[in-house]
């Protein structure tokens with residue numbers, strides 16, 4: 001078992017291999033063939049809750065280690081996960097580090113790759129369908145559109161836009177005129193929609209929130225920049241959810257009558 005001491009960088013006895021595997025947004029049919037094969041054959045699967053219940057329920061119990069919430073509710077630290085990957089690899093194990101969506105779209109996959117490299121552990125990145133792309137898609141929202149958006153930005157909504165040292169420049173994003181896709185952006189929705197309005201974006205700019213995209217409990221709420229918080233609250237949108245801001249979000253209204261979206265189960269929504 002791990003001692004908690006940090007693992008020396010010079011030690012390089014790794015014989016195992018780590019796969020940083022993207023699970024896709026949650027529908028098991030949207031997982032790649034490669035991810036499925038690796039999950040079936042890995043000695044250990046280090047996962048959190050983001051892949052969603054349908055995928056987690058399919059994993060072989062005996063291989064699984066939850067590195068998300070732990071007993072008692074406290075979160076496993078990133079340092080623990082990093083060290084555990086290295087420790088298992090040095091025991092010769094094949095490790096699947098299963099991450100929601102794509103492993104390199106937020107979610108600290110880049111840090112995990114750097115840690116593995118610094119500790120001499122061979123690894124492979126297995127791309128996944130990011131919720132940033134899948135969430136809008138299943139809601140009938142194209143991220144780009146010849147008439148409405150020529151660019152798309154993926155941003156974290158976790159930062160407080162009112163802080164001086166915020167890493168996201170909302171005014172610059174507003175100025176692109178393209179689609180803005182916000183991850184981790186349920187709680188701070190009032191702050192960043194406010195920042196976009198302050199930057200001069202039209203109050204009527206369409207906004208959609210897609211919660212638990214492709215899970216059986218998917219929910220969608222639609223509004224505009226000045227009604228989005230209301231729409232969120234009426235529908236009871238909670239994390240994990242994607243926020244789409246931009247003219248493309250109105251496409252949903254034009255296609256939804258014929259949008260079967262069958263694989264995602266029920267679709268409770270309150271966006272009328």
Ligand code: SAH
Pocket residue numbers: 025026050099100101102103104105106107129130131132135182183184185210211212213214215239240241242
């Ligand atoms: N690597 C992930 C993102 C990790 S950051 C990916 O590529 O999808 C965590 C954020 O991802 C959540 O706060 C939420 O904004 C988003 N997210 C992940 N899965 C989601 C899902 N099924 N539906 C909606 N949003 C999701």
